[in-house]
Amino acid sequence: MKLPLLVAAAALLIGAAPAAKLTPNDIVAQSPASAWKAIDPNDLLVMDLARGGRVIIQLAPQFAPVHVANIRALARGNYWDGATIYRLQDNYVAQWGLNDSDKGFPADVVAKPPAEYTRSVKGLSITPLGSADPYAAGAGFVNGWPMAFDRKAGWADLTHCYGTVGVGRDLSPDTGTGGELYAVIGHAPRQLDRNIAIVGRVVEGIDRLSSLPRGTEALGFYKDKAQYVPIASIRLASDMPAADRPSFEVMDTGSRTFANYLRLRANRHDDFYVRPAGGVDVCNVQVPVRRKG
Amino acid sequence: MKLPLLVAAAALLIGAAPAAKLTPNDIVAQSPASAWKAIDPNDLLVMDLARGGRVIIQLAPQFAPVHVANIRALARGNYWDGATIYRLQDNYVAQWGLNDSDKGFPADVVAKPPAEYTRSVKGLSITPLGSADPYAAGAGFVNGWPMAFDRKAGWADLTHCYGTVGVGRDLSPDTGTGGELYAVIGHAPRQLDRNIAIVGRVVEGIDRLSSLPRGTEALGFYKDKAQYVPIASIRLASDMPAADRPSFEVMDTGSRTFANYLRLRANRHDDFYVRPAGGVDVCNVQVPVRRKG
Numbered sequence: 027m028k029l030p031l032l033v034a035a036a037a038l039l040i041g042a043a044p045a046a047k048l049t050p051n052d053i054v055a056q057s058p059a060s061a062w063k064a065i066d067p068n069d070l071l072v073m074d075l076a077r078g079g080r081v082i083i084q085l086a087p088q089f090a091p092v093h094v095a096n097i098r099a100l101a102r103g104n105y106w107d108g109a110t111i112y113r114l115q116d117n118y119v120a121q122w123g124l125n126d127s128d129k130g131f132p133a134d135v136v137a138k139p140p141a142e143y144t145r146s147v148k149g150l151s152i153t154p155l156g157s158a159d160p161y162a163a164g165a166g167f168v169n170g171w172p173m174a175f176d177r178k179a180g181w182a183d184l185t186h187c188y189g190t191v192g193v194g195r196d197l198s199p200d201t202g203t204g205g206e207l208y209a210v211i212g213h214a215p216r217q218l219d220r221n222i223a224i225v226g227r228v229v230e231g232i233d234r235l236s237s238l239p240r241g242t243e244a245l246g247f248y249k250d251k252a253q254y255v256p257i258a259s260i261r262l263a264s265d266m267p268a269a270d271r272p273s274f275e276v277m278d279t280g281s282r283t284f285a286n287y288l289r290l291r292a293n294r295h296d297d298f299y300v301r302p303a304g305g306v307d308v309c310n311v312q313v314p315v316r317r318k319g
Numbered sequence: 320m321k322l323p324l325l326v327a328a329a330a331l332l333i334g335a336a337p338a339a340k341l342t343p344n345d346i347v348a349q350s351p352a353s354a355w356k357a358i359d360p361n362d363l364l365v366m367d368l369a370r371g372g373r374v375i376i377q378l379a380p381q382f383a384p385v386h387v388a389n390i391r392a393l394a395r396g397n398y399w400d401g402a403t404i405y406r407l408q409d410n411y412v413a414q415w416g417l418n419d420s421d422k423g424f425p426a427d428v429v430a431k432p433p434a435e436y437t438r439s440v441k442g443l444s445i446t447p448l449g450s451a452d453p454y455a456a457g458a459g460f461v462n463g464w465p466m467a468f469d470r471k472a473g474w475a476d477l478t479h480c481y482g483t484v485g486v487g488r489d490l491s492p493d494t495g496t497g498g499e500l501y502a503v504i505g506h507a508p509r510q511l512d513r514n515i516a517i518v519g520r521v522v523e524g525i526d527r528l529s530s531l532p533r534g535t536e537a538l539g540f541y542k543d544k545a546q547y548v549p550i551a552s553i554r555l556a557s558d559m560p561a562a563d564r565p566s567f568e569v570m571d572t573g574s575r576t577f578a579n580y581l582r583l584r585a586n587r588h589d590d591f592y593v594r595p596a597g598g599v600d601v602c603n604v605q606v607p608v609r610r611k612g
Contacts, residue, residue: 116526116529116530117482117525141593143593143594155453157454158451158452159451159453159598160448160451160452160453160598160600160601161450161596161597161598161599161600187506188410188505188506189410197590197591198590198591198592198593212481212506212529213480213481213505213507213603214506214603215603216596216599216600216603217584217592217596217599217603219596220593220594220596221592221594232409232410233409233533236409236410236505236529236530236533237529237530237531237532237533238530239530240526240530291510294510294514297490297491298490298491298514299491299510299514300434300491300513301436301513301514303510303512304454305452305453305454305455306453306454306509306510307453307454307507307509307600308453310506310507310508310509310510
C-alpha cells in the first residue's frame with residue numbers, strides 16, 4: 027500500500043516549497059500499480075543477437091498499423107533469418123535487416139504501405155508537455171508515447187527520441203516495408219518526424235546497439251561484411267513459450283503519477299540541482315517502462 | 320573560389336521555391352574560408368586512450384575561465400597519469416579522471432573554483448536559433464557555441480548537447496576542480512544546464528567514448544576496475560610537437576554561411592524529406608567543426 031506516500035508526495039509538489047526533494051526515479055519507485063499498463067505480448071518484438079544480448083522493442087500498432095502488421099508478418103515468416111546490424115552511425119541510428127538482399131517477403135506483407143507518418147490529432151487524449159517544442163505547435167504524451175501535434179493543421183505524430191524505432195526507406199514516395207529497421211542511438215533527430223514511419227521504441231537493451239562500433243563508411247555503414255553484427259532471431263513475445271516470454275508495463279501517461287513524474291523531469295530540485303530548469307523537451311521526459319512482475 | 324556557388328545557393332534559399340535542395344552538409348562543403356575560425360591549440364585537449372583511439376576536446380575559456388585554467392594546469396602537471404574512464408551511463412555520459420584517488424593537485428590548480436555555470440547575457444553577440452527552446456527564454460549561438468539565455472533575468476549559459484564536456488562535482492556548493500570530466504553521449508541532458516560547469520566539447524573521437532561498454536553499477540559506473548578504460552595521456556595541443564599537433568577550425572556562427580546552414584537544419588528540403596520541420600532544437604544544429612588544412 028504505497029498510495030498514502032504518493033498522495034503525500036503530490037501534496038508537497040503542489041505546495042510552494044519543494045520540501046520533499048523527490049527525484050523522478052522516486053516517483054517511479056513509489057508509484058501505485060494502477061499507474062501502469064501492461065504491454066501486449068503481441069506488441070513486443072524480441073531481437074536476440076548471435077553473439078549474446080537481447081534488444082526488446084515495443085511496437086506501436088495504434089500509430090502505424092500497416093507497417094506494424096508487416097513487421098509481425100516478417101517475424102512470423104522468418105524473414106529475418108540471416109539478418110544483421112549493418113549500419114551504426116554515431117549520434118544517429120543503428121540499422122538492421124537484410125540490407126541489399128533480394129529475398130522475397132512473406133505473402134501477407136503489404137509491399138507498399140501507406141505513409142503512416144502522421145495521424146489526425148482528433149480524438150487523441152493528450153497529456154500536454156507543458157513546455158515549448160521547437161518542432162511543432164505542441165508536444166505531449168498519448169497512451170504512453172511521446173507525440174508532437176498541431177491542432178490547427180490537424181495532425182499528430184510520434185516523435186523521434188532516443189530508442190525510437192522506425193522503418194528505413196529509400197526516397198519518397200517509398201515508405202519502406204518494415205524489413206529494414208533502425209533505432210535512434212543519439213540526440214533526437216526530430217527532423218525525421220513526419221518523414222518516416224515510426225513503429226515503436228526499444229524498451230530494453232538499447233545499450234546493446236548504442237555501444238556497438240561505429241561504421242566508417244558514409245552514413246555509418248560498416249565497410250566490411252565481417253563487421254556486420256549477426257542477429258540470431260527476431261520474434262514476437264506472443265510467439266515465444268510462455269515461460270520464456272518477457273513481460274513489460276508502461277506508465278499510464280494519463281495518470282496523476284505521470285503528471286508528478288513529468289513535473290519533476292522539468293524541475294529537478296533534488297540535492298544535486300542548484301537551479302531547476304523550469305522546462306523539459308519531450309524526448310528528455312523518457313516515459314517509464316519496466317519489467318512486469 | 321567557391322564563393323559564386325555559395326552566393327547562388329543563398330539567393331535560392333531566400334527565394335520562395337526551394338529549388339536548390341541543398342543539404343546542410345552541402346553548405347559546409349561549399350563554404351568560403353572566411354566562414355571559419357581557427358581553434359587556438361591552447362584550447363585543444365588531446366586525450367589518447369591506452370588501447371588506441373584519440374578524443375579531442377575544444378575548451379571554452381571564455382565561458383568557464385577558472386575551470387579551464389585548472390584543466391590546463393592538470394594537463395601540464397601530469398595529474399591525469401594513470402587516469403581511466405570509469406563511468407559509462409547509457410544515453411547520458413562517459414566520465415574519466417582519477418575517481419576516488421587522493422592524489423594531490425598541481426600547485427596552480429584552484430581548489431574551489433567559482434560556479435561559472437552562467438554568465439551575463441550583456442555584451443554577447445548572439446545568432447538566434449529562430450525556434451522555441453523548452454528550457455530557456457531563448458537559444459542561439461555565440462562564438463561557435465550553442466547557448467541558452469534569458470535577457471530579462473540577465474543570464475546566458477552553454478547548453479548540454481551531444482559531445483558537451485563538463486566538470487564532475489559532488490553536491491552543491493562544490494563545483495568540481497576539473498579533475499573529473501564527463502562528455503555527453505546521449506540525448507541532451509539540458510536539466511544540467513546552469514547546474515554544472517561546462518568547459519568544452521568533443522570535436523573529434525566522441526565515438527571512442529559513445530561505443531564503450533556501459534557500466535552496470537548505479538549511474539553507469541563500471542563494476543570492476545578491470546573494466547576501467549585506461550588513458551595513456553591527456554595533453555594540450557599547444558604542448559605537443561608542432562608536427563604532431565592536431566589543428567581544427569569551427570564555423571563562424573555569425574557568418575552568412577552559418578545562417579544558411581542553420582536555416583537548412585531547421586528546414587530539410589533535400590530529396591529524402593517530405594515535410595521540412597520548420598524548426599530545430601539548439602542541440603540538433605551541431606555547429607560545424609573540422610580539421611584545418
